[in-house]
Amino acid sequence: xxxxxxxxxxxxxxxxxxxxxxxxxxxxxxxxxxxxxxxxxxxxxxxxxxxxxxxxxxxxxxxxxxxxxxxxxxxxxxxxxxxxxxxxxxxxxxxxxxxxxxxxxxxxxxxxxxxxxxxxxxxxxxxxxxxxxxxxxxxxxxxxxxxxxxxxxxxxxxxxxxxxxxxxxxxxxxxxxxxxxxxxxxxxxxxxxxxxxxxxxxxxxxxxxxxxxxxxxxxxxxxxxxxxxxxxxxxxxxxxxxxxxxxxxxxxxxxxxxxxxxxxxxxxxxxxxxxxxxxxxxxxxxxxxxxxxxxxxxxxxxxxxxxxxxxxxxxxxxxxxxxxxxxxxxxxxxxxxxxxxxxxxxxxxxxxxxxxxxxxxxxxxxxxxxxxxxxxxxxxxxxxxxxxxxxxxxxxxxxxxxxxxxxxxxxxxxxxxxxxxxxxxxxxxxxxxxxxxxxxxxxx
Numbered sequence: 001x002x003x004x005x006x007x008x009x010x011x012x013x014x015x016x017x018x019x020x021x022x023x024x025x026x027x028x029x030x031x032x033x034x035x036x037x038x039x040x041x042x043x044x045x046x047x048x049x050x051x052x053x054x055x056x057x058x059x060x061x062x063x064x065x066x067x068x069x070x071x072x073x074x075x076x077x078x079x080x081x082x083x084x085x086x087x088x089x090x091x092x093x094x095x096x097x098x099x100x101x102x103x104x105x106x107x108x109x110x111x112x113x114x115x116x117x118x119x120x121x122x123x124x125x126x127x128x129x130x131x132x133x134x135x136x137x138x139x140x141x142x143x144x145x146x147x148x149x150x151x152x153x154x155x156x157x158x159x160x161x162x163x164x165x166x167x168x169x170x171x172x173x174x175x176x177x178x179x180x181x182x183x184x185x186x187x188x189x190x191x192x193x194x195x196x197x198x199x200x201x202x203x204x205x206x207x208x209x210x211x212x213x214x215x216x217x218x219x220x221x222x223x224x225x226x227x228x229x230x231x232x233x234x235x236x237x238x239x240x241x242x243x244x245x246x247x248x249x250x251x252x253x254x255x256x257x258x259x260x261x262x263x264x265x266x267x268x269x270x271x272x273x274x275x276x277x278x279x280x281x282x283x284x285x286x287x288x289x290x291x292x293x294x295x296x297x298x299x300x301x302x303x304x305x306x307x308x309x310x311x312x313x314x315x316x317x318x319x320x321x322x323x324x325x326x327x328x329x330x331x332x333x334x335x336x337x338x339x340x341x342x343x344x345x346x347x348x349x350x351x352x353x354x355x356x357x358x359x360x361x362x363x364x365x366x367x368x369x370x371x372x373x374x375x376x377x378x379x380x381x382x383x384x385x386x387x388x389x390x391x392x393x394x395x396x397x398x399x400x401x402x403x404x405x406x407x408x409x410x411x412x413x414x415x416x417x418x419x420x421x422x423x424x425x426x427x428x429x430x431x432x433x434x435x436x437x438x439x440x441x442x443x444x
Contacts, residue, residue: 001122004028004115006082006108008128009036009100011147014402016053021149024076026122030107031083032100034058046372047402085110094140101133108142129402159260159395159411160418162426163198163244170203173211182222184215193219196254196424198244212240214247217421226251233273233326241428242266248424249274249390252284255383256423258368258414259392262442264433267392268366269322275362275390276326279344285362285388290319291348292366293375316347319366350379359384368410369393370400376409 003025011018012033019027040051058067061079065071070080088098088106090113095102105126112124126137126144137144168187176182184193193199193215199222203209213222225243227250230236237243241261248257249271259267278284320335323345329335339345350365365371365379368391376391383389391413395405405411417423431438 002026004111004122004124006030006104006111006124006126007033008104008126008130008133009033010129010402011127012037012054013040013047013050014129014407015147015149016050016057018147018149019057019077019079020073020075021147022075022077026070027073027077027079028082028107028111029058029079030104031081031086032103032107034081036100046375049374082107082111085114091140095136101130101136104128105133105136105140105142108137109140112142159405159427160194160414160425162418162424163200163241164193165200165202167202167204170205170209173201173203173209176201176211176213176222180224182213184220184222194418195219195421196248197418198247198426200240212243214244217253219419232277234328235269235273235326238266238432239430241426241430242270242432244426245270245428246274248426250278251424254422254424255388256380256413256417256420257388257390258410258417258423258425259390259428260369260395260410260414260425261428262394262396262431263440264431264437265428266432267428268318268364269325271364271390271392272319272322273326275364276345278388279362280342285386286344286360287362288345288364289348289358289361290316290346290364290366291350291353292316292319293350293368293370319347350375353379353382356382357384358382358387360386361388363387363389365389365391367393368413369395369398369405369408370403371409372400372403373407373409373412376413380413 005022005025006028007018012029015021037051037054040047041055042048043051061067061071067079067081068083070078072078085107086103087110088102090109091102091106095105108124108126115121115124123143126133126142127147128134128144129147134144134146166188172182172187184191195215195217197215199213199215201211201213212225214225215221216223225247227247232246232250237246245259245266248254259271261267272290275285275288279286279288323329323339324335327335327338329338361384363383368376370393371379380389391410393410395408395411398404398408400408414425418425
């Protein structure tokens with residue numbers, strides 16, 4: 001049975017092409033949604049870009065017919081701008097204030113009542129990213145759903161971790177240490193692995209015996225880690241996942257590295273240490289570029305006193321804290337003197353990255369979970385020849401109003417690149433900042 005989907009504004013502002021995700025059903029866009037989209041089109045950020053995209057898309061559909069009557073899409077569905085059914089009379093007993101959200105609810109409620117009176121009633125479903133809107137719809141007897149087509153993983157628990165633990169026979173571990181590699185097709189014929197995925201092999205007879213290896217770029221062999229298990233700029237891996245992260249960060253054949261994990265797992269510190277080692281000591285890159293999104297990305301960094309560097313300092317303080325630790329800068333002003341003397345470390349905002357080309361640099365993008373798919377694509381397409389980029393963040397700590405752990409830019413990159421030989425990913429599990437920080441990350 002065909003259905004009627006009533007779209008909230010936030011669905012279109014999150015995914016302008018959302019109208020093509022409902023197959024052969026009817027898509028209803030309330031008139032108030034057009035007003036809300038229009039109010040956002042002058043924004044100079046991702047929301048404004050999507051509002052302008054929606055405007056152009058709907059304007060193009062006018063060539064196929066009248067939107068108030070319904071236009072047939074290539075998917076077989078029909079999109080319609082609803083000018084009627086906007087009376088809020090039936091809602092005012094429950095929700096007194098006449099807000100835009102209540103107007104959208106009114107359209108869905110009135111359509112549902114009309115459908116219930118027809119011979120073959122169609123289900124009316126409100127689609128919104130706003131959790132409270134779904135709660136209000138449920139209270140009114142309306143069916144409401146989140147928009148899920150923008151999610152790269154349906155459930156965050158299925159998110160790719162970058163490593164896997166396997167219990168194996170003793171002779172497999174012996175063969176691995178003897179040959180320093182394993183044929184995956186021979187020893188694990190029924191399993192599939194991703195390029196640069198890590199495996200932790202546990203002896204089934206003696207769990208204290210284990211081995212760590214990395215799947216090669218062709219996903220055919222398990223190989224020994226090539227980087228030495230030693231400190232980098234005074235930082236030494238404290239657990240297996242940090243050891244895996246260091247392997248990815250120091251490998252020349254993996255230009256894209258993604259790191260996820262809760263606060264205190266060492267993402268920023270490990271990336272900075274690896275970058276400084278390869279720039280200052282090994283001289284593989286010309287510069288270390290560190291950037292964080294100023295949420296929302298694209299917003300002007302004004303309203304703070306001083307020059308650009310002074311305006312950025314509050315946003316970039318977590319980066320400076322880690323640099324102070326790495327350089328052992330104990331007195332106020334010591335870090336600034338060190339950075340001025342080196343000249344190879346650049347701390348930037350992502351606001352003005354569009355149009356740039358960044359060759360021969362070690363690039364670190366912190367808090368990447370606050371990036372949208374479009375923004376992360378913009379960043380990755382700036383990476384020039386012989387550059388390496390590290391995207392890191394915690395998908396469970398998102399400040400962006402339209403993003404969650406399943407549809408943000410960082411999750412998008414991890415899932416889309418997990419089978420590419422140019423990319424590697426690891427999820428850091430154990431907090432190493434302090435016992436209190438780990439307990440807070442787990443309990444809170």
